[in-house]
Amino acid sequence: MSLDNTSSTGSLVSPAAVVVLRRVLWGLMLILSTVVYGSHAPLLTLSKENGQIPFSASSVVVLIELTKLVLSLVFLIIWDWRQLRKSVSWRHVAPFVLSALLYAANNNLVVHLQLFMDPSTFQVLSNLKIGSTALLFSMFLHQRLTLRKWLALFLLTMAGAFYTYGGLQDLQQLPASDMQLHITPVGLLLISVYCLISGLSAVYTEVVLKTQDLPLNLQNLFLYFFGVLLNVVIHLFSSSGTGFLEGFSFWVGLVIVSQALNGLIMSVVMKHSNNITRLFVISSSIMVNALLSVMLFSLHLTAFFFLSVLLIGLAVYLYYGVK
Numbered sequence: 248m249s250l251d252n253t254s255s256t257g258s259l260v261s262p263a264a265v266v267v268l269r270r271v272l273w274g275l276m277l278i279l280s281t282v283v284y285g286s287h288a289p290l291l292t293l294s295k296e297n298g299q300i301p302f303s304a305s306s307v308v309v310l311i312e313l314t315k316l317v318l319s320l321v322f323l324i325i326w327d328w329r330q331l332r333k334s335v336s337w338r339h340v341a342p343f344v345l346s347a348l349l350y351a352a353n354n355n356l357v358v359h360l361q362l363f364m365d366p367s368t369f370q371v372l373s374n375l376k377i378g379s380t381a382l383l384f385s386m387f388l389h390q391r392l393t394l395r396k397w398l399a400l401f402l403l404t405m406a407g408a409f410y411t412y413g414g415l416q417d418l419q420q421l422p423a424s425d426m427q428l429h430i431t432p433v434g435l436l437l438i439s440v441y442c443l444i445s446g447l448s449a450v451y452t453e454v455v456l457k458t459q460d461l462p463l464n465l466q467n468l469f470l471y472f473f474g475v476l477l478n479v480v481i482h483l484f485s486s487s488g489t490g491f492l493e494g495f496s497f498w499v500g501l502v503i504v505s506q507a508l509n510g511l512i513m514s515v516v517m518k519h520s521n522n523i524t525r526l527f528v529i530s531s532s533i534m535v536n537a538l539l540s541v542m543l544f545s546l547h548l549t550a551f552f553f554l555s556v557l558l559i560g561l562a563v564y565l566y567y568g569v570k
Contacts, residue, residue, distance in 0.1 A: 276512055276515065277516075277524070277528055279508075279512065280509055280512045280513065280516070280528050281528050281531050281532045281535060282532075282535050283505045283506070283508065283509040283512075283532075284509065284528065284529055284532030284535070284536075285532035285533065285534065285535025285536040285537075285538075285539065286505065286535060286536070286539055287502065287505070287506065287536075288536055288540075289536065289539040289540060289543055289544070290498055290501055290502045290505070291498075291502060292543075292544065293498045293543070294496055294498035294499045294502065296494070300494075301493070301494030302492075302493060302494035302495055302499055303482070303486060303490075303491065303493065303494075304358075305478065305481055305482035305485050305486065306482055306486075306491045306492070307499065307502065307503060308354060308478050308481075308482075309475065309478045309479055309482050310503045311503050311506045311507050311510070312471055312474040312475045312478050312507075313471075313475050314503055314504065314507035315467065315471045315474070315507045315510045315511060316468065316471035316472060316474070316475055318507060318508075318511060319464050319465075319467035319468045319471055319511070320464075320468060322464040322467075322511075323462065323464035323465055323468060326462075326464065327462035327464050327465065330461075330462050330465075331465075333460075333461065335461070335465070339459055339461060339469070340469050342455045342459075343455065343466070343469040343470045343472075343473055344473050345451065346448065346451060346452045346455065346470055346473075347470060347473035347474045347476075347477050348473075348477065349444055349447060349448035349451065349452075350448050350474065351474070351477045351478060351481060352444055353441065353444045353445050353448055354478075355481065356437065356440065356441045356444065357369075357441070359437065360434065360437050360438060360441060363430065363431045363433045363434030363437060364429060364430040364431065364434040364438070365429055365430075367411065367412070368429065368430050368434075369438065370411040371408045371411045371412055372430075372438045372442075373438070373441065373442070374404045374405075374407035374408045374411070375404065375438070375442045376441070376442040376445040376446055377400055377403055377404045377407070377526050377530070378400065378401075378404060378442075379442045379443055379445065379446035379447075380445065380446035380449055380450060380522055380523075380526060381397070381400045381446075381522075381523065381526070382446070383446045383447055383450040384446075384450050384453075384521065384522050384523060387450050387451070387454055388450070388453070388454065388521070390521075395565050395566075396565070396566050398565055399561075399562040399563075399564075399565035399566035400523075400526070400562070400566070402558045402559075402561055402562040402565070403526060403527065403530045403558070403559065403562045405558055406530060406533070406554075406555040406556075406558035406559045406562065407530055407533070407555070409551045409554050409555045409558070410533045410537075410551060410552060410555035412551055413549050413551040414533065414537060414548065414549060414551045414552035414555055415537060415540050415541075415546040415547070415548065415549065415552065449517070449522045449525065450522055452470070452514075452517060453517040453518075453521060453522055456514065456517055456518045457517075457518060463514060463515065463518050466514075466518075467511065467514050470514075471510075513525055516528070523566070527562070527563060527566070530559055530562075531559060531563075533552075533555060533556075533559075534556060534559075537552055
């Protein structure tokens with residue numbers, strides 16, 4: 248997937264029109280990514296049977312990575328085949344091994360973190376990865392963020408925490424709950440490692456994508472090749488006898504396709520923009536998540552949701568709007 252090849256429209260189209268077209272396509276791509284991020288949790292809920300996920304999570308991850316690999320190959324052949332004459336060595340390929348390892352480590356940390364804290368605490372504290380990503384982005388890409396931009400990112404973090412804490416409420420839910428908020432010292436250590444690796448994986452991958460003079464689709468091919476290999480190994484060791492495709496449904500298929508497409512979009516964002524844009528897309532997706540939850544599951548919005556939306560709007564204004 249690339250935005251570099253939208254301009255081969257000949258002399259009939261003015262340069263100004265090409266610029267406008269690219270901006271429109273960029274905006275539509277970011278909106279699509281926001282929708283996909285926001286629909287992920289509702290789609291997983293729709294795929295449940297009797298309140299339980301009936302499929303192997305590791306097999307879904309393998310299929311997402313495999314779909315991204317296949318799509319990258321298709322896009323490479325369609326759009327970038329002329330550039331395949333460039334010499335490619337292991338120096339180009341090797342950096343993506345670390346990217347794949349970092350992503351795989353983070354995906355597995357999410358599972359183990361649930362042993363040391365409740366899901367709500369994890370969701371709230373995981374928003375700290377916004378700060379770790381911004382800090383590493385500033386360090387490794389030598390981007391000096393102003394105090395106003397740091398304030399915007401802090402507001403973005405708080406928006407995610409407030410929404411997670413109580414942005415939606417189930418009208419059918421009984422007031423009593425056996426789920427108690429808790430976190431252990433090991434949990435605090437692991438959530439810190441999780442946020443660090445999350446930021447490191449994103450920023451490191453952005454650095455690799457931007458410093459190599461290779462087509463993005465070829466870079467994606469390297470990244471997802473190693474992603475498939477690592478996740479196949481993880482699946483083989485973590486599989487508990489469940490069939491690879493057992494419990495799959497239309498909704499699971501939609502999760503796989505949408506998440507694969509979103510992964511490719513995020514690679515475009517990191518190549519041609521940066522991880523800060525990615526953070527704003529992820530945070531803005533809570534509005535899509537809320538809308539779908541209200542429509543599909545009869546949940547209703549609380550004051551925390553509207554506070555989160557207000558904070559996101561203010562963060563966008565401070566980061567992008569104020570000159």
